[in-house]
Amino acid sequence: ETGVTQSPTHLIKTRGQQVTLRCSSQSGHNTVSWYQQALGQGPQFIFQYYREEENGRGNFPPRFSGLQFPNYSSELNVNALELDDSALYLCASSLVGAGEKLFFGSGTQLSVL
Amino acid sequence: GESVGLHLPTLSVQEGDNSIINCAYSNSASDYFIWYKQESGKGPQFIIDIRSNMDKRQGQRVTVLLNKTVKHLSLQIAATQPGDSAVYFCAVSGGSNYKLTFGKGTLLTVNP
Numbered sequence: 483e484t485g486v487t488q489s490p491t492h493l494i495k496t497r498g499q500q501v502t503l504r505c506s507s508q509s510g511h512n513t514v515s516w517y518q519q520a521l522g523q524g525p526q527f528i529f530q531y532y533r534e535e536e537n538g539r540g541n542f543p544p545r546f547s548g549l550q551f552p553n554y555s556s557e558l559n560v561n562a563l564e565l566d567d568s569a570l571y572l573c574a575s576s577l578v579g580a581g582e583k584l585f586f587g588s589g590t591q592l593s594v595l
Numbered sequence: 596g597e598s599v600g601l602h603l604p605t606l607s608v609q610e611g612d613n614s615i616i617n618c619a620y621s622n623s624a625s626d627y628f629i630w631y632k633q634e635s636g637k638g639p640q641f642i643i644d645i646r647s648n649m650d651k652r653q654g655q656r657v658t659v660l661l662n663k664t665v666k667h668l669s670l671q672i673a674a675t676q677p678g679d680s681a682v683y684f685c686a687v688s689g690g691s692n693y694k695l696t697f698g699k700g701t702l703l704t705v706n707p
Contacts, residue, residue: 524697586638
């Protein structure tokens with residue numbers, strides 16, 4: 483186990499709704515990244531947070547947003563959900579200066595109907 | 596941008612055999628490479644990593660080989676066991692923001 487916990491594990495929403503996913507980083511890790519993994523694909527980078535600020539973003543629209551809190555926990559918010567947002571959302575934590583080695587949680591499976 | 600591809604989407608081996616999973620990347624500036632194992636219902640689990648200043652690194656039953664000339668990466672698993680059955684992803688990074696670009700994964704099936 484990595485020590486990265488995500489909630490909820492599963493979620494069903496309808497198109498147009500908003501969703502908030504939560505992540506608790508591994509102890510001592512100060513950087514959190516979010517990835518989207520569609521069925522049968524590799525994870526795709528959404529964004530990364532360091533010191534409560536966005537520190538890099540992948541090719542995702544602004545309706546994907548995030549927060550990092552002083553205790554290094556994090557949220558991923560998605561507005562105006564679309565059917566294609568159905569995926570496994572993975573949170574990963576890492577320690578700045580320890581390389582790009584990411585430790586992943588088990589993910590939140592989001593289904594948009 | 597970076598793209599990462601795999602030679603085979605699936606690999607089936609007999610228990611006890613050695614497994615080799617391959618990966619190709621496009622960006623010659625990539626300097627960090629990592630392999631993950633993902634079991635059903637779980638997040639990716641770190642296996643082994645290597646930096647571009649090395650061409651081989653060994654762990655417990657696993658070896659990663661890096662050929663920067665042809666931009667190729669491989670994961671070797673010795674004496675493959677049923678518990679090794681999973682999807683294996685290679686991922687690469689070349690920037691400063693720790694973004695990893697993943698391949699599509701290889702499904703390894705170990706037959707008893």
